[in-house]
């Protein structure tokens with residue numbers, strides 16, 4: 001395992017985190033295609049980072065939680081945020097209609113603890129959304145990197161959790177796969193590669209399912 005622990009890495013990335021990347025843009029588009037409305041719901045965003053996906057969700061109650069205080073400190077004012085670990089969420093069971101865990105699970109080796117907690121805080125019949133780099137992109141050598149304030153490229157540690165293994169673990173925690181969307185590298189993200197001076201990588205990665213979005217439904221009873 002190479003790369004720095006997530007908490008250390010996001011402490012350094014927090015200042016510039018909100019700029020969209022290939023991964024974050026493909027992820028958000030995949031989530032939009034899943035077509036899950038958060039209007040009028042109770043929503044928990046686990047590993048919310050700076051809370052950048054929380055404004056304008058139209059939820060009756062939207063709460064974000066993250067382990068990195070420096071990320072939470074960058075959030076716009078007015079959001080409801082808490083410090084906490086996805087492996088031990090500071091919320092009562094059966095609280096939220098929709099639980100997001102976006103681009104987080106690969107930072108945690110204990111995937112069982114993640115699904116256990118996401119399912120626990122979700123209402124019966126509710127939805128759990130889990131997104132991350134696809135196992136294919138990790139196998140193809142894609143790393144989770146960012147540039148620190150000095151312009152040095154840093155790598156974050158990442159644990160690849162296959163879809164098959166996630167399905168087994170999710171099932172054990174009362175979750176069934178309802179929908180899935182892949183974020184495939186396509187011309188919509190070409191400019192981000194160009195801006196980073198990575199045109200060659202764009203040509204190599206065109207068509208690759210870089211990101212996977214999994215929508216789980218919690219058993220009603």
Ligand SMILES: C[S@@+](CC[C@H](N)C(=O)[O-])C[C@H]1O[C@@H](n2cnc3c(N)ncnc32)[C@H](O)[C@@H]1O
Nearest residue numbers: 006010047048049066067068085086102103104
């Ligand atoms: C790639 S960012 C995603 C932020 C946000 N979900 C988004 O899509 O913009 C990953 C976030 O996961 C958080 N994180 C990593 N490990 C965590 C853990 N064990 N518990 C809670 N948050 C964690 C990091 O602090 C970071 O803010």
